[in-house]
Amino acid sequence: MSKSVVVVGSGNAALCAGIAALEAGARVLMLEKGDEALAGGNTKYTAGAMRFAYDGNADLIPLLRDPEDDRLPVTEFGSYTADAFAHDLLGFNDGRPLSPEQEVLIARSGDTMTWLAGHGVKFDPIYSRQSFEKDGRHVFWGGLTLAAANEGVGLFDMEMAAFQRLGGKIRYEAAVTDLIHENGRVAGVMVGSEEIRADAVILACGGFEANAEMRASYIGADWTKAKVRGTPLNTGDGLTMALAAGAQEYGFFGGCHATPMDLHMADYGNLEIPHGARKNYRKICYFLGVMLNARGERFVDEGINFRNYTYAQFGRAVLEQPGHFAWQIFDAKVFDLLYEEYTFEDAHFVSADTLADLIPLLDGVDPAAAAATLEAYNDAVDESTPFDPTALDGKGTTGLALAKSNWAQRLNEGPFRAYPVTGGITFSYGGLKVDQTGAVLDTSEAAIPGLYACGEMVGGVFYNGYPGGSGLTSGAVFGRQAGAGAAQGG
Template identity: 75%
Template structure:
């Protein structure tokens, strides 16, 4: 007899759980807190990029929407072996070894992508943000190559279509307010006054990033001041319900994915905008210039690594500056390399023909300190190393207390632009411990019968940072695991 599964949430992880459960023969009801327009959780706010281990183009071609794209013959995708994925995650672990969850993410990442591809979810090479043209070829960098067509909105739409084709049902405006139990087993949920019974419940309703109260309580520091980049509905409801049953807290609760965001962005990424435009409030081209705080000082090595590996940490670094803001400074030499988000109609910036005037126009910044920092930076730039944004080019600075390691060019060609940014929180890292079937573990180590989880609610996947594109892949890997386990 087939099982009946309830899934709480409707983002990428929830959809993958639903597809997997239906594939395994279960009937599935998905309950979404938001109305139809805001369904999909944080997925709709993403650029739809997914990081996974692959050996070469032969692993990518089956995933492409258009395998006949004429650009492909002049494209160098390179490879991203599992060993490199391991190294990248270890680089953000703060000395911790790879967790069991990270090992699963790495080993199952390619399979999860091909599994999605088998359900009609197709992808496109990220030419605009992950490649540079070099010697007539498109050269990809940073191990991140593919994104869903129409980014996060497209990923959600394709997954929802696959879920519906398999017979899944979704109800909107249906916030789950409690878990129903029989003894220790979870046997359903409460939606307002309605009780909905099931053989298993999968919590896939995100972290607690949209709750200022929980950010202050569980993360501390300056996180209460952060802009919320994603959905307003990820307020920790699932975590709170699971903790109430004694579920094991697991992972780094003060940790989160953050990114530099437009200082004047409204919370929740601009809900008045079409979903595909909400990411335009990100400002992640700092590697092409410098970032200055209120004292006019640099505070990070903007060229430490490809931005895929630094933006999640630099969002936190910006938030820790005086006044919780910074300014990103660029000159005209890199204007054509800045991503579209810097030309977004609602992008805030100041412009001047001289650096002196620019420093005077950066609100909240000590103009003398900023001018001195920029002069010292320009004097320290290596003139004998060529600039090459397709590689870690080693074009850095010499003699500065805080070096810029790569892509350091003098800021000397007007007009000059500066963009004000703050730290924006995307999702939290602290979550629950799961079994090898995606079941939620009690704090004493045993499985809580009937309760599963996936997505942002799985702890132990990320710690002190994350390589870009890993979050959606984690949602697919652990969503599939929970769906199969629940079914």
């Protein structure tokens, strides 16, 4: 008789777990805390980008929604090897070697993308955010090339369609409140007073990013002020239930995926904003300008690396500034390079024809200090090196205590714009330890029978930062692992 599997959650990781379990012959019931509109966890709020190892164009074409796109013959995707992926992850590990979870993520990333494509989950090249036109060609940079067709909502829709094609069932407004323990194993879940029995339970219900008390406890008091980029429903329920069942805390609980966000956005993400703005008010073009805090000072090297490798750290840096905010300042030279989230109707900014007129509009900022900082920055820009947004161009500053290492251009061409930002949290890094089947391990390193986890629930994947696009890939890799493991092991 086929195994029965309950999946808690309905985002990317949950759906990949469900698809894999169904493939392995299990009967799968998915339980979603929210209503149908809020289903999908954080997945719907993402831009749908997925980072994975590949050797060249030939590896990508089979994954595309439109393999006949007339831009492809003049597109240079480059390659992104397993070694490059490892290098990027190590850059955020604070001296730690690759964790076992990171090694799994790298090794299975490409195959998991092929597996998704085989289930009708198709992708588009990220021309608008990950490439620049150069000498008549589309040149991709940073190793991140593809996003799900129709971004995060499209990823959810395609994965849900695959799940249901295979016979998976889902119930909405069915918040799991406890695990059922019987004969030394997890034997199902409680939805309020209702018992739902199963051979295996997969926790795929996100981290604790929407729980201010847990953010403060694990990450720090500043994080009570963070905007939540995604769903309000990821309040650490799965983590709490698993720890109560004897699971071990694992990974870096003091870290999280963060990003600079519009200061005036709502406290949580908004699925009702237009398709092109589903990046949810994030503001990650700081590398094209400068950021000032309330003291009128720059506080990060805005051009230290491609934004794929800095926005998770810079979101934290913004939140930890006085007043938990900063201003991003640009001049007219880069307006056409700003991503669409800077231009949609809900984007907040101030503008002026001169820097002198802009500075008094920077609410909460010391104007004299801001003027001095911007003057010193302009004077320090290297004018002999050409600006090239497709590469680490070395166009930096000289003589500043805090350099801008790349893409430094003088702010000297009006009009000027400034965007107020704060720190937003996407997901937490700390979680549970799982084995090679996705089974949750207890404090003695033994598998808890019948209990599996994936997605944000898995610790050890990220530490002090995050190469963009890795989160969705991690969810898919560990979701697929947990689904297969639950169906086969029960």
